[in-house]
Amino acid sequence: MGSNNIKYKFVDTGAKPNFKDPQYSISYHAEKKKDNTKVSYNIISALAENKDIIIEINTSLFIGGRRIVNKIVDDFLSEIQRLSLAHYHRNIKVTGSRGFFSFLFARDKEEEGHEILVYVPNKIWKNNELYNMLPNLGLRYYIVDANTDSDEDAKAILDKMNILNDQAKIDSFSMIIFDISSCNQMGIMTKKYTAGQIKKTLGIEG
Structure with missing residues (x-):
């Protein structure tokens, strides 16, 4: 999928798969910032x-955007409900940034927050149904090993995620991606794919 109009920088950090440090990182830059x-x-x-x-x-x-969090969440929930996607939503207390690159954006004050998990079948993802509604301030994507067409099975997978610790999540999914498209940065952790396989899939040379 490489393109002459897009610049990629792929880094193998040498880190073991974990939720704090990216095992692999990708920086990407389109000719126009709005295309990132x-x-x-x-x-x-x-x-x-x-x-x-x-x-x-x-x-x-989330990296920034604190004043518009509720609107982002409300708009996204409306969209996934319109699509009748299996999902889980709860209110949380936020005491600091978590996830890859969080060291760049410290936050000490406790705030009200949200957690949403949504199961997206590949056919809906590939049809761009959610494309315009995806927040660009920091998301995790879990690539599922075995697809399901059953809404009940999708809900069961989400329920199971709520009791898995970080290591169990790494073991359960073929790949976990943390993306901040507003910063053109993506972190990847996986036990199933090598750096070479990822670069080949993305058409990144070197």
Whole structure:
């Protein structure tokens, strides 16, 4: 999926798969800044291939945008409800940024936050149904090993995620991606794919 109009920088950090430090990082830059969200979508689509995706919106992962968090959450919930997607939503307390690159954006004050998990079948993801509604302030994507067409199975997968610790999540999904398209940065952790396989999938040379 490489393009002459898009610049990529791929780094193998040498880190073991974990939720604090990216195992692999990708920087991406389109010719026009407004196209970076589309570039992010295309990268994740390529990495997911034909697999379903679970999107995690956790406002403790957001980089900036604190004043518009509730609108972002409300708009996204409205969209996934319109699409009748299996999802889970709860209110949380946010005491600091978490996830890859969080050291760049410290936040000490406790705030009200939101956590949303939504199961997105591959056919809906590939149809761009959610594309315009994806926040660009920091999201996690979990690439599912085995797809399902059952709403009950999708809900069961989300329920299971709520009791998994970080290591169990790494073991349960083929790939976990943390993306901040507003910063053109993506972190990847996986036990199933090598750096070479990821670069080949994305058409990144070197």
